[in-house]
Amino acid sequence: MKLALIGFGRVGRAFARLLHAQRAAYPFRITGILTARHGAAVDERGLDPDPVLRLPSPSLEEFLDRSKAEVMVEVTPLDPLTGEPAISHIRAAFARRMHVVTANKGPIAHAWQALKREAEAAGVQFRFEATVMDGAPVFNLVRYSLPAVRILGFTGVLNSTTTVVIEAMERGCTLEEGVEQARRLGITEADARYDLDGWDAAAKTAALANVLMDANVTPLQIPTKGIARLTPERLAELNRKGKTVRLVSRARRTARGISLRVRAEVLPRTDPLALARGTSNLLLLRTDLMRTVGVLSLEPGVEQTAYGLFSDVVAIAREA
Ligand SMILES: NC(=O)c1ccc[n+]([C@@H]2O[C@H](COP(=O)([O-])OP(=O)(O)OC[C@H]3O[C@@H](n4cnc5c(N)ncnc54)[C@H](OP(=O)(O)O)[C@@H]3O)[C@@H](O)[C@H]2O)c1
Structure with missing residues (x-):
């Protein structure tokens, strides 16, 4: 399954390292990485866990189209007052019928009902296990x-x-x-x-x-x-x-x-x-x-947040 990362900071990088370590059993490929100020990288064959990012970054829409990804992984910073720009990023993914996984709690804190309906209408999954307790299951505990x-x-x-x-x-x-x-x-x-x-x-x-x-x-x-x-x-x-x-x-x-x-x-x-x-x-x-x-x-770190994203991607691969 092909993944596009929006944001490549502490969590995005830890996630890329985890995917690389698990690649034999879970053959997911990161085909695109987009950041705000550090550029972007796209390669349909799959990127390195530490790829060279090039400036200028394309628009989000152009980036998503070029990545040809099936899942968008949204890991941009939280804006607790509005949930943006992550909410708009997620909508752009839904418009392309991409599943979405996020560690950013802003969207479900501000627009859960609407995003849930929009994901259903697009026939895609919207998952966010990493948002509240890093990798520890909370939403999936209740759901399953x-x-x-x-x-x-x-x-x-x-x-x-x-x-x-x-x-x-x-x-x-x-x-x-x-x-x-x-x-x-x-x-x-x-x-x-x-x-x-x-x-x-x-x-x-x-x-x-x-x-x-x-x-x-x-x-x-x-x-x-x-x-x-x-x-x-x-x-x-x-x-x-x-x-x-x-x-x-x-x-x-x-x-x-x-x-x-x-x-x-x-x-x-x-x-x-x-x-x-x-x-x-x-x-x-x-x-x-x-x-x-x-x-x-107990004492989770950024690797456990990355695991929360990983568990969501695995769930999508199983259910999609
Ligand atoms: N760190 C944790 O332990 C932790 C735990 C649970 C959840 N989270 C959540 O995970 C998310 C990411 O956290 P983080 O610690 O990885 O943040 P971070 O280190 O600040 O990285 C954020 C990344 O997002 C990029 N970015 C910002 N605005 C963007 C935009 N409009 N379009 C594309 N890329 C954009 C940044 O690019 P530039 O570097 O170029 O500016 C950077 O690569 C946050 O929502 C946070 O609440 C974090």
């Missing part, structure tokens, strides 16, 4: 392993940059030093304020609520309070009382609809949510038939 289950709510620690920054401040570093440590791990959004102010977590919360609970919300509608006002002194004081802080996403069905929020919460160190350390993510799904089930991903 929890038939008939109704999701009543969820609680999660879904943004790892804030956890890394909190832990750095607990060791006496400044917030800025903590952000630098997270950046070195390759986990921060292009604009780290989106992590600190809770926008990334709000986008993940909207994505989960839209897909798993039919919420039809955007991140702009979710009351969100990030960690920007936390200080090392406040964390040291909480530490002495056996407490810590995590950026927590919460969702629950109420009589008036679905209530959502993202907030830096003070937690006892014994709280299950405090288990999320370093880059780890944790999600607890509250359900009707299965009570509460959870997914914990």
